[in-house]
Amino acid sequence: xxxxxDHFESLGxxxxxxxxxxxxxxxxxxxxxxxHPDAGGAAEEFxxxxxxxxxxxxxxxxxRHWLELAGVEVVEGGSLPVPVVDRxxxxxxxxxxxxxLAKRYHSAQSALGRSVxxxxxxxxxxxxxxxxxxxxxxxxxxxxxxxxxxxxxxxxMGEEAVETARALVFLEKWKGQLRAAWxxxxxx
Numbered sequence: 001x002x003x004x005x006d007h008f009e010s011l012g013x014x015x016x017x018x019x020x021x022x023x024x025x026x027x028x029x030x031x032x033x034x035x036h037p038d039a040g041g042a043a044e045e046f047x048x049x050x051x052x053x054x055x056x057x058x059x060x061x062x063x064r065h066w067l068e069l070a071g072v073e074v075v076e077g078g079s080l081p082v083p084v085v086d087r088x089x090x091x092x093x094x095x096x097x098x099x100x101l102a103k104r105y106h107s108a109q110s111a112l113g114r115s116v117x118x119x120x121x122x123x124x125x126x127x128x129x130x131x132x133x134x135x136x137x138x139x140x141x142x143x144x145x146x147x148x149x150x151x152x153x154x155x156x157m158g159e160e161a162v163e164t165a166r167a168l169v170f171l172e173k174w175k176g177q178l179r180a181a182w183x184x185x186x187x188x
Contacts, residue, residue: 007052007065017066017146019056028053059143060168067161070154074162081167083138087131091174094131097124098181121185128185132178139171 008015011027031049035041055061064074080088101124105117142164149157149164 004068005048005052006069007055008069010048010052011056013056015066015069016150017063018150019062021057024053024056058172059139059146060165060172063146063149063161063165063168066149067154067158067165070158072154072158072162074165076166078166081163081170083142083167084170087135087138087171087174090131091135091178094124094128095177095181098128098185102184125182125185128178128182132175132182135171135175135178139168139175142168142171 006015011024011031013019013024013027028049031052032046033039035045035049037043037046055065067074101117101121105114105121108114108117145164149161154161
């Protein structure tokens with residue numbers, strides 16, 4: 001494992017992908033209480049627990065870590081995964097539209113001009129929310145594969161799991177960008 005920490009072990013969890021968010025948060029809270037410097041723990045151990053939680057609470061990071069612990073190389077490059085290709089164009093257009101609306105709003109020189117852009121922003125919010133819902137659904141579908149990956153193991157699922165990890169990275173990034181664009185579209 002190249003000296004990298006086992007984040008599952010840091011939180012006292014079995015090395016598995018299929019984790020409930022509540023269970024993960026509970027283990028994190030427990031471990032924080034145990035190793036917090038104010039409770040007599042070491043700052044390094046507390047930092048390790050915080051990093052473990054940050055890693056494992058992110059599905060793409062958790063999957064990548066699980067694979068790397070088993071010695072499966074996760075490559076960054078290659079062709080775009082299908083769940084990403086299916087949404088690439090639509091998301092790019094929406095994000096550019098949101099950026100352009102923000103520029104138009106900030107350069108508007110009258111209240112009427114800003115009002116027109118605000119109305120367009122409200123309409124754009126609905127489209128952004130719809131697409132973000134689709135991205136969240138795609139993330140859920142991929143995360144649902146984690147149970148079967150656990151069953152088969154990282155070596156058997158290596159190539160498919162690497163592809164899933166790559167798709168999740170894109171989808172999580174887009175989810176955040178769409179959320180930010182949605183918030184911005186309603187706040188001009």
